[in-house]
Amino acid sequence: MAGPLAQEIENRLREAFAPSDLAVINDSARHHGHAGDDGSGESHFTVVIESAAFAGKTRLDRQRMVNEALGDIPGQRVHALAIRAIAPGDAS
Structure with a gap:
């Protein structure tokens, strides 16, 4: 089950981009005891998102859009x- 921060990330991204595919992956356990590990179990994430909103945008623009949506x-x-x-139809 996703923690509260992972759920908030997912909710914000769904609202902002209406993605056709979305995965919010909690990588925190792999960083236990490392810099940035605050003990919450929700300190490191990977987001994989596919949305038509990213069509025609550069990789940097897409990352900025996601960061802006996450506040x-x-x-x-x-x-x-x-x-x-990624945008639908982008090469993997």
Whole structure:
């Protein structure tokens, strides 16, 4: 079951992008005891999102869009966030 922060990330991304595919992966256990591990179990995430909103956008623009949609989460409430944002039909 997703923790409260993972659920908030998913909710914000669904609302902002109406994705055709979305995975919010909690990587925190792999970073236990490392820098940025706050003991919450929700400090490191990977987001894989596919949305038509990313069509025609550069990789950097897509990451900026995701970070903007997440507001205060990246860098303040989450130590690390890896983002893979694609448009439908993009090569894998």
